[in-house]
Amino acid sequence: MALLVQKFGGSSVSDVDAIRRVAQRVAASRAAGDDVAVVVSAMGDTTDDLLDLAGQVSPNGPPERELDMLLTAGERISMALLAMAIQDLGTPARSFTGQQAGMRTDSSHGRARLLDVTPSRVAETLKRGEVAIVAGFQGVSEDEDITTLGRGGSDTTAVALAAALNADVCEIYTDVDGLYTADPRIVPTASRVTRITIEETLEMAAQGAKILHLRAVEYARRFGVPLHVRSSFSDQEGTWILVDRPLTGALHQDGTTRHTSDTTTTEDPMEDPLISGIAHDKSLAKITVVGVPDRPGAAAKVIGAVSTAGVSIDMIVQNVSTSPEGLSDISFTLPEADGTVAVAAVRELQHELGVADVLYTSHVGKLSLIGAGLRSNPAVAQRMFGALAEAGINIEMISTSEIRISVITDQDVLEEAVRAVHRAFRLDSDAEAVVYGGTGR
């Protein structure tokens, strides 16, 4: 008997039929002997519909506190309906708001951060053998105001709940059956990843893969919560996201082996550089600050100005200074929507810093190759850059981490770039997944 947290997103509870299907799945898990806590998002388009109403009544922009009050009605509806549907199958169930589930947050409406998670009522409900259903995405501030965790916050709720309950696994149900080596809409032959480390997942999420919310993955890593991303439309195993090597075994510390795929992978995932997949992000812009004096604090000033303007920076690249004057260029990428604000913030600094120019390019994209041990294996970068060159794709920026190589290209060629790299690493599902031979490390 295990303790499962099952999270169902909006597309899994889009209408009454979908809710009844989810109810059957939850009831089946319970009938199999597991304790089940469910986290649920608002039904299908509810959030967008409510946002639309908010726009209509407040042409000057809705106040954030009231917007949170409004949007949290969405999960209230879906969770109550799900509890009813589960009870109708004869399985006791009880729904809880974020407040009732002990999701305490700060007061940053619309993007609140969890301060404390004390799901005592949820734990009591599970102890009685009932299913507990928790509203995703929402919490309550120290002032007893209703808050939301921001878009994708239901993933965060699920992982935080799993951590607080010390759940055996947090299952993320979605409309695809796991993480893929690339976006299947762009690379139809992309193959499903059966296991991946949480660090690689973190890079995937940060680099634009849409399936899991970055914050939820960070939370899972921090609190050691094993994730299982799977389809709400089938019983097939999805992708297991493992916290670190020892935890692979910890999943079965009670001696059971419910998850068959666990038995198929006994090798150390960090032994060889293994390509996990390709992530991409289409909606970026790029700013280059030309001729920055090569002295301490210059980069901090540039980045600080952008950050103060409320823009979150994606990737930062600065090369070593090779000019006789000791000047270098700093480039960074950012969400395309924030481009104008960021450029204005940097231009204001132009004189103070004495930089030569500020260049702005909207409409760029980022492709990231993710895999364990990439940096220690130069053949990977070589093959990746080679594949892009063969496809005639110009690389504008490069940035790497231990388990990631990212390149910035023009947005228009990004999809072609994804396909070219995917082919080069033979990630297509009809081919065998390529494992780059270790170089003896």
Add this chain to the structure above:
Amino acid sequence: MALLVQKFGGSSVSDVDAIRRVAQRVAASRAAGDDVAVVVSAMGDTTDDLLDLAGQVSPNGPPERELDMLLTAGERISMALLAMAIQDLGTPARSFTGQQAGMRTDSSHGRARLLDVTPSRVAETLKRGEVAIVAGFQGVSEDEDITTLGRGGSDTTAVALAAALNADVCEIYTDVDGLYTADPRIVPTASRVTRITIEETLEMAAQGAKILHLRAVEYARRFGVPLHVRSSFSDQEGTWILVDRPLTGALHQDGTTRHTSDTTTTEDPMEDPLISGIAHDKSLAKITVVGVPDRPGAAAKVIGAVSTAGVSIDMIVQNVSTSPEGLSDISFTLPEADGTVAVAAVRELQHELGVADVLYTSHVGKLSLIGAGLRSNPAVAQRMFGALAEAGINIEMISTSEIRISVITDQDVLEEAVRAVHRAFRLDSDAEAVVYGGTGR
């Protein structure tokens, strides 16, 4: 400067345009210098839509706790939108759930009773000069579960809030401009009542007049809250419901005379029997228990059985026993929908009590004439019964109180009965309202 509680029902906030109209009215009240707390129902058909969804996911009937969780999403949406719309006009506003507004109830889901009302957050908001918006119809139990006060509960929320805040008046905004001498859909010439005592209103509400919820009127009477029922579509004065004679003046204890109609009525409303109006209820049934032994406890047993079956009894009539065997008949009316259950409950007792028969008549209606001092004025009953006789309408049962005379008739002739009595008392708006001359009391 006064403290107003303004309650807007579902038809007043049926869509975005309606919400914006309400926002303008609230902002105007605030701009005039009054402190304003608003109680709002769910938008238009929201509650019915949610009930429909609940029925779809739970064919065996939705569990009450989850139904309350579901339905309270309705006010959450309307109150957040209203707060946004008011803020958009430049008037600070803040919405509060029942829980946040301190509406503590018992745990009877779907029909919770208020135990304690401690609106400290609302009071603080008003003190800051902001508009406070409170979700009608909902509260929180001692177990921190979400509860609802039942249909029409938003009126109760408004009156309870007005009592707790010691408001000067509780304004009930609706789609008609006050209480009428009869239902204007049945008597097109019905005239608006400008002032009425709360006791008469209580009888009107109890006898089926739909404008105010009975419980809210009871609450207003108990806590001395003056009510003003008025149209949300005009600025015209509606009907003032006054708590008792001294409170008429108390409305203006601060020396202002904002409400012009107050100056037009200086006579004591209890001086003469004054017909306030006619209420009717179409959906009743009638049970007669024939040949009940005329001994203590017999009636209690009959009524107890029905009550235990969860049926609320309307009017009870038992005449003195005139039969040689000391037997009498007990008749009572009840909601038509509960007829089958009630008859079964009484029939079970038939042998034990030794009653001769249990007669059931569905499809009856009740007409009630309401007015101060009616019982002390036999001319009123005489004229009422005379009018019904002239119209050829058979009276099946009669029941009276100090300020009310009710008759039971066949449902099919009920509307004609209402018109006949309305005419007889010259309540039509083109005629002068009839004041029955006092008989010297």
